[in-house]
Amino acid sequence: MANNRQSMRTHKSYFAFVGHRVSGLLLALFLPIHFLVLGLALEGADALNRFLAFSELPLVKAAEWGLVVLLAIHLLFGIRVLMLELTDWPNSADGRTAWIIPSVIAALLVGVIFLAQL
Amino acid sequence: MLKVSIWRGVDEGEFIDYEVPMRANQTVLDIVTEVQRNQEPDLAYRFACRVGVCGSCAMTVNGRPRWTCRSHVNDVIDGDRLVLEPLRSHPRIRDLVVDLAPFFETWKGSGAVFKPSATRDDKPVKITADDPARKNADAGIECINCAVCYSACDVVSWDKNYLGPAALNRAWTLVNDAKHGERKETLNKALGDGGCGSCHSMGNCTRNCPVGLSPSAGIAGLKKFALRGLPKVEKP
Ligand code: SF4
Ligand code: SF4
Ligand code: FES
Numbered sequence: 001m002a003n004n005r006q007s008m009r010t011h012k013s014y015f016a017f018v019g020h021r022v023s024g025l026l027l028a029l030f031l032p033i034h035f036l037v038l039g040l041a042l043e044g045a046d047a048l049n050r051f052l053a054f055s056e057l058p059l060v061k062a063a064e065w066g067l068v069v070l071l072a073i074h075l076l077f078g079i080r081v082l083m084l085e086l087t088d089w090p091n092s093a094d095g096r097t098a099w100i101i102p103s104v105i106a107a108l109l110v111g112v113i114f115l116a117q118l
Numbered sequence: 119m120l121k122v123s124i125w126r127g128v129d130e131g132e133f134i135d136y137e138v139p140m141r142a143n144q145t146v147l148d149i150v151t152e153v154q155r156n157q158e159p160d161l162a163y164r165f166a167c168r169v170g171v172c173g174s175c176a177m178t179v180n181g182r183p184r185w186t187c188r189s190h191v192n193d194v195i196d197g198d199r200l201v202l203e204p205l206r207s208h209p210r211i212r213d214l215v216v217d218l219a220p221f222f223e224t225w226k227g228s229g230a231v232f233k234p235s236a237t238r239d240d241k242p243v244k245i246t247a248d249d250p251a252r253k254n255a256d257a258g259i260e261c262i263n264c265a266v267c268y269s270a271c272d273v274v275s276w277d278k279n280y281l282g283p284a285a286l287n288r289a290w291t292l293v294n295d296a297k298h299g300e301r302k303e304t305l306n307k308a309l310g311d312g313g314c315g316s317c318h319s320m321g322n323c324t325r326n327c328p329v330g331l332s333p334s335a336g337i338a339g340l341k342k343f344a345l346r347g348l349p350k351v352e353k354p
Binding site: 007008009011013014017021081084085086087088089091092093095097 | 180181182183257258270272318319320321322324325326330331332334335336338339341342345
């Protein structure tokens with residue numbers, strides 16, 4: 001019975017684990033496209049221009065914003081994992097969970113800066 | 119009345135509903151016992167100490183692994199419903215009883231088997247309470263092998279090779295123990311196939327351990343030792 005199944009996962013480090021994974025997977029999907037664009041730039045101005053026109057579309061802009069935020073989240077959650085695994089814990093109960101929400105806020109701030117630059 | 123759904127069967131089976139009178143200070147184990155005594159004599163479940171010492175009574179209670187003997191109904195109930203299932207990630211035997219043998223095998227896999235470094239004729243090692251390695255070991259030593267963390271860990275449920283939080287937590291206490299004769303070997307096993315590298319730091323183990331231990335901290339500590347080497351301890 002699926003009743004209440006989620007309850008053992010409703011805590012911050014699980015949220016950070018999922019966030020890190022999902023952002024990583026989405027970035028893995030995005031990066032090939034990114035390199036494709038760079039490849040077009042090398043091939044000639046014409047193909048690149050067509051692509052840049054495409055990237056002006058609002059939906060594409062929104063997706064770019066999402067990807068910038070994802071990149072920031074992945075980076076910040078990744079730093080937390082590195083801190084967990086490379087440095088001593090203040091105490092064994094403290095998995096640096098206090099970093100998780102600020103990391104999300106910082107990533108959203110990066111997103112705001114990205115929007116301001118458009 | 120409490121509405122209690124209990125898993126009957128092995129892998130194939132169904133939830134059967136029971137009604138149990140509500141009383142003051144009821145634990146989930148009391149409920150199971152009441153059902154077994156008065157309504158379903160052949161209900162299989164396991165317990166021994168009833169006070170959170172033996173680690174045999176763990177089940178999945180409303181979706182979360184818990185010691186049933188130390189879970190008060192009032193703290194875990196969902197409306198008036200309790201859903202009781204066997205612990206996940208273990209082979210099922212019947213009803214609420216699982217086979218813990220494979221879980222105990224993981225302890226060998228992680229090198230979590232104590233090997234003395236001295237004989238009874240040697241002087242005991244002098245270990246002070248403020249020794250950093252001792253403090254590391256102390257933080258994880260109270261484990262009672264209940265398998266709650268193992269059952270809570272999603273990586274265990276995905277990856278049959280993964281040794282899981284309890285065995286690695288035990289390995290962590292041993293690599294920090296001056297009395298253990300095979301600290302290096304234990305570290306190598308804990309870092310080997312199915313070891314620490316598979317942990318994603320999701321912390322379900324720490325979140326659910328009824329003793330309040332932090333296997334995640336131990337696993338992160340083992341990874342640190344992989345880079346920095348073992349901490350110095352008193353020579354026997
Ligand atoms: S670490 Fe905690 S949850 Fe895991 S087996 Fe030991 S006592 Fe049980
Ligand atoms: S921290 Fe590691 S051992 Fe603990 S639940 Fe997460 S993946 Fe499993
Ligand atoms: S019966 Fe011993 S821990 Fe619950």
